[in-house]
Amino acid sequence: MTQRWRLVLLIPAFLVLATAAAAIILGLPAFGHPLTHYGTAVNTLAPALRNVSNMVAAVNFDIRGIDTLGEESMLVCAVTATVILLRGHRGEDGSERAGLIPGRANAARSDGMVLMCRLFATVVFLFGVYVVLHGTITPGGGFQGGAIAASSFILLYVGGGYQPWRCVLHSPVVVGLEGFGALAFVLCAAVPLAFGYAALQNVLPLGTWKDLYSGGLMVIVNIAVGVAVTGSFGVLLIEFMEETRAPKGHDEKEGA
Amino acid sequence: MTVLAWCVAAWLLGMGVYGMVTSRNYVHLIGCLSVCQSGTYVLLLGIGFRWGAGPPIFYNHPPGTPAVDPVVQALVLTDIVVGAAMTALLLAIALQVHKRRGTLDTQHLRPLRPTE
Numbered sequence: 252m253t254q255r256w257r258l259v260l261l262i263p264a265f266l267v268l269a270t271a272a273a274a275i276i277l278g279l280p281a282f283g284h285p286l287t288h289y290g291t292a293v294n295t296l297a298p299a300l301r302n303v304s305n306m307v308a309a310v311n312f313d314i315r316g317i318d319t320l321g322e323e324s325m326l327v328c329a330v331t332a333t334v335i336l337l338r339g340h341r342g343e344d345g346s347e348r349a350g351l352i353p354g355r356a357n358a359a360r361s362d363g364m365v366l367m368c369r370l371f372a373t374v375v376f377l378f379g380v381y382v383v384l385h386g387t388i389t390p391g392g393g394f395q396g397g398a399i400a401a402s403s404f405i406l407l408y409v410g411g412g413y414q415p416w417r418c419v420l421h422s423p424v425v426v427g428l429e430g431f432g433a434l435a436f437v438l439c440a441a442v443p444l445a446f447g448y449a450a451l452q453n454v455l456p457l458g459t460w461k462d463l464y465s466g467g468l469m470v471i472v473n474i475a476v477g478v479a480v481t482g483s484f485g486v487l488l489i490e491f492m493e494e495t496r497a498p499k500g501h502d503e504k505e506g507a
Numbered sequence: 508m509t510v511l512a513w514c515v516a517a518w519l520l521g522m523g524v525y526g527m528v529t530s531r532n533y534v535h536l537i538g539c540l541s542v543c544q545s546g547t548y549v550l551l552l553g554i555g556f557r558w559g560a561g562p563p564i565f566y567n568h569p570p571g572t573p574a575v576d577p578v579v580q581a582l583v584l585t586d587i588v589v590g591a592a593m594t595a596l597l598l599a600i601a602l603q604v605h606k607r608r609g610t611l612d613t614q615h616l617r618p619l620r621p622t623e
Binding site (some may be wrong): 254257259261264265268269272273276277279280281282283284285287290291293294296297298302305306307309310311315318319322325326329330331332333336337388390392394395397461471480483487490491494 | 509510511512514518520521524525528529532546553554555556557558562563564565568571573574576577578579580581582585587588589591592593595596598600602603614618
């Protein structure tokens with residue numbers, strides 16, 4: 252199909268979309284006056300019921316925790332599929348140099364930049380851990396904190412280059428983190444079931460309001476998600492960085 | 508003013524679709540898909556917004572003060588994480604397509620068949 256025909260077909264599609272969007276926009280409640288009773292109920296009841304101050308975490312890890320379990324599985328499946336698509340026979344030992352493809356920049360780094368990247372990687376990683384651990388109290392949680400912690404891996408790469416980076420970040424470690432986090436989440440859902448409760452039922456003591464331990468089982472689920480997200484993003488980084496390396500020649504034919 | 512947020516969401520969806528239809532590059536197409544998805548962020552956060560309400564985190568203000576809907580915020584969080592993972596998956600497919608076909612032009616891509 253040519254470009255012109257696509258555009259011609261797009262016009263009626265947009266007309267339908269615009270009509271539907273207009274109908275929906277006029278039917279939606281006025282902006283700033285929501286009709287969502289579920290959220291209001293959560294805001295009213297959850298602080299007293301669960302001893303947590305972050306309602307988003309309460310929804311994610313307790314009240315609608317089983318949905319988050321599904322989402323976590325989607326994340327793990329997507330990462331697994333990416334790894335299957337990308338993984339060749341390259342770089343598992345991490346011994347070969349990267350970035351030596353002709354025409355691709357391979358500038359030397361200054362010592363100052365390496366030092367700054369290492370310092371900030373530590374700070375960023377600790378900040379990610381902080382955001383995960385305080386997930387039930389202040390804004391943040393496993394997903395956000397995990398992403399922040401994983402971004403410190405990029406800083407390590409920027410500072411050190413491929414080879415030192417692979418010496419620090421081992422593929423089995425991040426894969427293990429991802430799998431362990433996901434497994435811990437599943438266990439949090441399954442163990443209460445084994446004792447005759449509902450899945451993900453908050454069976455642990457709820458802890459103290461505004462304390463690092465507040466929310467009972469939510470704390471464990473939150474940390475499990477943080478570990479899994481850190482691992483997942485680490486796996487993605489490693490697999491995509493592998494692609495920047497020059498292939499060994501026979502690699503292109505493999506798996507065809 | 509009351510319909511601005513919904514119009515922005517619809518506009519983002521429409522522009523993403525336009526970009527996908529006219530795209531000449533697979534990576535550009537993935538970016539357009541992300542634009543479509545950001546429409547859902549605007550829509551969800553707009554639905555939960557309440558005038559004069561604070562964040563649904565009762566740390567500095569006690570429970571009982573008006574707060575926006577936490578359910579849609581949790582949904583947006585889910586949306587962003589799954590979106591990031593799916594973008595990574597699509598980019599991995601783009602890499603493989605480029606290895607096999609030597610092009611990422613969506614006009615020249617045909618269904619994958621076994622080579623040789």
